[in-house]
Amino acid sequence: MTLSRRTFVKVGGAALAMPLLGSRAFAQLEKIKIGFIYVGSINDNGYNYAHNQGRLYVEEQLGDKVETVYVENVPEGPDCERVLRELAQQGCNLIFATSFGFGDSVVKVAPQFPDIAFEHATGYMSGPNIGLYNARFYEGRAVCGTIAGHMSKTGKAGYIGSFPIPEVVMGINSFVLAARKVNPEFTIKPVYISTWNDPAKEADAARAMIDQGIDIVAQHTDGPAALQVAAERGIVGGFGQGADMSAFAPDTQLTAIIDHWGPHYLASAEAVLAGTWAPGNTWEGLKEDVVQMGPYGAKVPEDVRAAADEVKNGQIDGSFHIFTGPIKDNTGTERVAAGVTMTDAELLSMDWYVEGVEQPA
Amino acid sequence: MQFRLEKRREPSRLMSYITPFAAVLLTMVLGTVIFSLIGYDGLGAVREIFLTPLTNSYKWQDLGIKAAPLIIIGTGLSIAYRANVWNIGAEGQYVIGGLAGTGIALLTYGMTGWWILPLMVLAGILGGMAYAAIPAFLRTRLNVNEILTSLMLTYASVQLIYYLIRAPWKDPMGMGFPQTRLFSEAARLPTIIPGTIVHLGVPIAVIVGIVAWFIMTRSVFGYRMRVVGAAPHAARYGGFSENKTIWLAMLVSGGLAGLAGVLEVAGPFQRMVPGFPTNYGFTAIIVAFLGRLNPLGVIVAGVVLAITFVGGEVAQTTIGLPNAATGIFQAMMLFFLLAGDILIKYRLRRVSPQPSVGAA
Structure with missing residues (x-):
């Protein structure tokens, strides 16, 4: 077998998960489906564009081990709840809610889907399956x-x-x-x-x-x-x-x-794949290249x-x-x-x- | 072969029922073609937008709560438009209704009692009415066009939200985010089906539509509205005051928009946030026309528009259709509907070419 970057990630992920087998609520996965919701258009050439670049980065790095979907222009209100449930129902294992105002909706929806990892950008309300991430x-x-x-x-x-x-x-x-x-x-x-x-x-x-x-x-x-x-x-x-x-x-x-959200998204995706994801609270900046x-x-x-x-x-x-x-x-x-x-x-x-x-x- | 448009002796009832369905169908057909041409799965797009929300029972609750405000506002607008009163500012009346309800919810914060919710609803209706009274006053007293005033008041209402939630009503626990605190339990609309998000506003919307239909077809008020709209001269001759009709039309449409606002803030939102105005008031204009200004039609049209919203998101996630596609589908629907209206008053007739004289 040729040692490509992809198999390397696979092996590495499996190795990481070994000591934790059976001890986590989140199971190991062969393939991951990730959902992203954006408050604006991916063509805004700014904030939402950057999140979408992060999504593409994960796709590029994980190849056929990942499938991503996104919904853009989601208003910060009850519409967001519906979109979150839609993504959950379509089998996403990991969902990134990328705007502050999605917080209420994430907190309402996440408890209904305890097997799905939710991550909320720039927010402050976490939960058993809600992680927070932000950039400095x-x-x-x-x-x-x-x-x-x-x-x-x-x-x-x-x-x-x-x-x-x-x-x-x-x-x-x-x-x-x-x-x-x-x-x-x-x-x-x-x-x-x-x-x-x-x-x-x-x-x-x-x-x-x-x-x-x-x-x-x-x-x-x-x-x-x-x-x-x-x-x-x-x-x-x-x-x-x-x-x-x-x-x-x-x-x-x-x-x-x-x-530069790509590395964070990749790390979360790999953690979910390996079954080691836990709600975190990351706040990285220039040093971490975020x-x-x-x-x-x-x-x-x-x-x-x-x-x-x-x-x-x-x-x-x-x-x-x-x-x-x-x-x-x-x-x-x-x-x-x-x-x-x-x-x-x-x-x-x-x-x-x-x-x-x-x-x- | 040539076609010619020929004026009908009287408007075709049949056509007025057929054209809304034709508009939806044409939208689906043209939507398939357009999205196929620009490289998407056109047929899939139409399937996901128009059918998936109906076939997937998990989506029904979403349709219900999305359609409810559209139906309530659309019903009010259909009554006003019947009387040729063009209230374009339902969005603003919806906002003021929501704010009035929020005011009661914050005043009674921490209290319990069955009376809180009805009081909020009442405040919402009165708020919407009061806001619609401004264009009604300006129209009847100063002859100012209600289209402009009601539309522009919408923008003022949004600024009022921003003012209130930034200072006097700001959530003390909100990390500085401009929003009110979460309403206490007594000020939240109960869900009526356990395990879903379907709230009391959904049956209220259907009841509002049915009652409005009954009133419009069976009461003097309804007769008045229809006559004033259809035959203003006859109405004046018959003793119906134009000003009074304008007042009634504005208050009814404003009050219903206010009702939708308070139900929305007490139901899905449960607090006032800057994102509260989501264009329900404008979308309801499409709903009113798609429903042929008939409250029963409005109920159906409200569901159709809800389908396009919910389906639009499904299509984004399943086949990567851009968000703008939803807007394109909604606009096409209105376009075909208005274009189809010509068939109500005119008929398409095939004519054989006239033989030119002297050619033989």
Whole structure:
């Protein structure tokens, strides 16, 4: 027998499962069927696109041992419940619910299918068969913020957010903290548009903020609309979010935060195949390659690239953490003492803004 | 051989019953062709979208809860449209109904009692009515077109949700996510079939449709609505005030949209979230027309639209059809239905070519 990568995985998986035979609720499988539900379209070239790339990565790695299905544009509400049950009924062994607002539905449906492994991205409600996974997007935000601090002429950036949940709040804070290390006068104006994916609203918000004097735009929504507006209006630049969006604004994208879910999806799939899956709670970042940085835009000068690389590499080797004190909130109260680094639990419940963030309406 | 459209002496009843079915059939046929041409399994797509939800008993509960709000809103719209009152803002009235019910649920949070749910339902209906009263007032007093005002008020209602769930009604345990807390048990719609998700809203929808049919065909109110729509001059001559009809039409359609909203928030959602508006109010416009503005037809049409939603997801997972396909099928259905309407007033007649004079 020729030793291909595939058989290698097979043998490796079997070996991993050996000591655990008979001790788990989840049985070993010959073949796995994985379901993915996306809140937006896989063609959004951002967040959902990135999750779908993760799905394709698993298919590529596991070949004929895996079958994947996905449902896109699933609203965050009861419709999600129906889709989850549909996937469960079609024999999925592992289901990834890839948006925060799917949480309620996962918690309702998962107990009805105790043999199926559910994983919910960016959420906080776990269960006996509900695992959680997330990425340290804020690490990428710190790199973007460093570039923004160097390159902004007005010292003002706009930030298009979806909902003021901790994940988004900590992204804003990370961006500003990094920018203010370069330019202590740097400020940011967040706007929440109450949706993950609405190109028209994203573009409108970008236009309104550019009119108010920002020259850098960042977004925590799913598509490249804000970046396109930035290109059209000729401001200094913006950042890709979820995926490399340079195709949409080649001169304007300064860099991008790329979600690289593939390795996590593969690990979960292999664990289910081997019968070793247990609900986890992973939160990986630049170091684990789950968050990647896109190429620097042509506009970004050498010294800024070097500064950004330093922040990136510092987070990879652990020497730099953006949420290390002293940190003041935007009312001037000190929240984190000098030298103290915020814990993951503190970050995951962050509901206040750091100095330099204009309090959103 | 040539065909010519010829005006019928009176509208064909037969055609008005046949065209909705023909529209669905044509949609299936053209859908097969289109999706085959762009490289999907066209026949499979139509099978999965239109048949699987019906043949798979596991899907019936989904059809029921998806159809219920469409039927309730569609019934109200069918009554208003009969009277030529064009309430396009059912989505907004649905939202306000849901918000009114949410308000009661939050006020009574932690309490128990059988009266909570009926109070929520009442608040929902009144909320929807009050919101529909705005375009009715503007139309009757200032002659402002209700199509524009009711439609634009929808966007205002969505902003009201965002405002309420971001500040005064925000869930204290929600990690900052803009949503209300989960309603307490007494404010949740009970499921009526154990082991399923079928809630009380489903039978209510059917009852609403049947009662509305009865009222429209057997009461003075129904007569009034139909006459005003069909023959406005005769109606005025007969003493039916136009303004009063507009008010009645807006309040009935708004109240029913509000009812659908409160049932939806108390049933499947059990809390107010930013994703609450899911276009039921707009889809119900298709339902009303597909049902021929007849409440019994609306019940059937509501189920047909529910089938396309549920089936659309089945087709995504089984044959990888994109989500947009569902929208294409729904749009084709409405297109064929409206196009088919010409056959109600006109007939297609074969004519032999006229021999040209002097050719012989």
